[in-house]
Amino acid sequence: MGFLASGFPRNIQNAVLASILLTSLAAVMVSSFQFEVGGKNGWTKPTGNESETYNEWAVQNRFRIGDTLYFKYKNDSVEEVSASDYLTCNVSNPIVKFRDGETVFPIRRSGWFYFISGRPSHCKAGQKLTIRVLHPTEATVVSAPEPAASSPAEGGHGWDSHSMGHNSTSKLSLVSYFITALGGVMVLLYLLI
Numbered sequence: 001m002g003f004l005a006s007g008f009p010r011n012i013q014n015a016v017l018a019s020i021l022l023t024s025l026a027a028v029m030v031s032s033f034q035f036e037v038g039g040k041n042g043w044t045k046p047t048g049n050e051s052e053t054y055n056e057w058a059v060q061n062r063f064r065i066g067d068t069l070y071f072k073y074k075n076d077s078v079e080e081v082s083a084s085d086y087l088t089c090n091v092s093n094p095i096v097k098f099r100d101g102e103t104v105f106p107i108r109r110s111g112w113f114y115f116i117s118g119r120p121s122h123c124k125a126g127q128k129l130t131i132r133v134l135h136p137t138e139a140t141v142v143s144a145p146e147p148a149a150s151s152p153a154e155g156g157h158g159w160d161s162h163s164m165g166h167n168s169t170s171k172l173s174l175v176s177y178f179i180t181a182l183g184g185v186m187v188l189l190y191l192l193i
Helices: 010-029 054-059 083-088 120-124 168-192
Strands: 034-037 061-064 068-072 078-081 096-098 102-106 111-117 128-134
Touching: 054 061, 054 128, 078 102, 083 111, 111 120
Parallel strands: 034 068, 061 128
Antiparallel strands: 068 102, 078 096, 078 111, 111 128
């Protein structure tokens, strides 16, 4: 911090350091995403009329450490279970059980997570979810898009850009850039005042 020590009043030095610290904290705070399980319908027993299953939804998303899953439900529960209990809809041995109706599950590690309804009949009807949380080194790897049904010869471009799904990294990139730019502007303003 040699440039701050020479010639700048102490209050400007403190303001610059405070803005750098706040900008750094803001960038860290916006690096996660909350996924709403089931969308507007929430965590409910499937009726068979849904456009996609919970697992089809999960495959379209990229989950990272620091993200959260938001389960909204009534007269039900959410259980995190082992892989074998997931396959058999066994509700008697959950890792953790939630009954509050609005569960926010923080993702704190990479790997596989298995969730089922606390009601066996709901689980057997498809109210269950498997997610894979990327390891931090995997989160930076970008996959190529899937080939589209239409070929370039048919007037298409040969790639389906809609198949990439949601990605907490891409959704928050714009916010992170904005916060960083705002922090830079704040630093410049403090230096010029």
